[in-house]
Amino acid sequence: KANCGFNYPLTGCLLCLAKLDYTDLSIQQQLKSGEYDLQPTDWPLFFYENDTYNSDDEIQGLLRSKLLVQVCQPHTLTS
Numbered sequence: 001k002a003n004c005g006f007n008y009p010l011t012g013c014l015l016c017l018a019k020l021d022y023t024d025l026s027i028q029q030q031l032k033s034g035e036y037d038l039q040p041t042d043w044p045l046f047f048y049e050n051d052t053y054n055s056d057d058e059i060q061g062l063l064r065s066k067l068l069v070q071v072c073q074p075h076t077l078t079s
Contacts, residue, residue: 006031014046018053 006012006028016022016031019042029035045051047068049061 015044017042018045018058019049019055 004011006015012028012031013022017036020027020031020036022045024030027036043058043062045053046065047063049064049066050065051065052061054060056073
């Protein structure tokens with residue numbers, strides 16, 4: 001479990017909040033240590049279409065990422 005979540009580079013990048021820059025090492029450290037105060041309205045980057053976040057319109061592309069649609073689609077068809 002030590003290499004899960006924000007501790008694993010690819011997963012950390014996907015889980016990183018869309019409004020943050022995961023390439024910034026100080027952001028990575030804050031997320032890993034739990035110093036960053038996550039809010040319910042903070043969405044991870046992988047929720048957005050083409051992993052693109054628009055700070056002027058936070059709803060644009062939300063819940064339209066290819067990964068999210070592929071994961072959810074089979075469940076809705078078999079339910």
